Amino acid sequence: MTHPTRGRARIGALVPFTNSNLEPDLMMMCPAGVSVHLTRIGGYDEDEIPDETQMAGLGAANMDEPLALLQGVRPDVIMYGCTSATLAHGPSFDRALTQQIKARSGAQTVTAAGALVHALKSLGISKFAFASPYVASLNDRAIAFLEDEGFEAISRADVTERLGNEGQGALQPDAVIELARRADHPKAEAIVLSCTDMRAAETIAQIEEALGKPVITSNQAMMFQTLELLGINDPPAGFGQIMERLRP
Secondary structure (H helix, E strand, O other): OOOOOOOOEEEEEEEEOOOOOHHHHHHHHOOOOEEEEEEEEOOOOOOOOOOHHHHHHHHHOOOHHHHHHHHHHOOOEEEEOOOHHHHOOOHHHHHHHHHHHHHHHOOEEEEHHHHHHHHHHHOOOOEEEEEOOOOHHHHHHHHHHHHHOOOEEEEEEOOOOOOOHHHHHHOOHHHHHHHHHHHOOOOOOEEEEOOOOOOOHHHHHHHHHHHOOOEEEHHHHHHHHHHHHHOOOOOOOOOOHHHHOOOO
């Protein structure tokens, strides 16, 4: 008998080594028969605040070994599971990294930052509100990245303290919901919640109901684009308007 958690497709993901929330989010959003396989990556100091310098270092880190290990399971799609690592560099870097991973692995490739762009385009969004657990200077880079891709940031919400890697991952769903509420603006057509280590996926339905507009998170956007590439159209319910677009 085939177990319901495997056999249909394999998703591989490269995840920063301190990230504790990408795995559970991906598992929550996986349709039956799709398995997730992760390899952890470094290139940053876990004890330093993850600002634009730290995250740019992660984005530029050598991935030969983790990518080779991940290829052992022959994934159909590979996710690059850190948004800020390529947001810190800009769209051209993000696109080049996508092509680099695809060329080395032979697998379709999705980056977290690129997936935010893809989700905004898929929903026809032009104006957005932005929030993340990043320091303010990295939020500046993130918004500049999205504006370089043709979108307009109407409003934003920064966290009130400089969170370290552990602090970003420990942010509770209620705090994420409040962050989204603070970011919202009447002219914003969608809320973008950036960071693969923020517990945003489990808040999507509640925020969309409260604010009456789509919510796009890093992990949800990656899963949306990945399932689209795989031709899978039965995502679990409750993860936002963007995921519902997959259904026939």
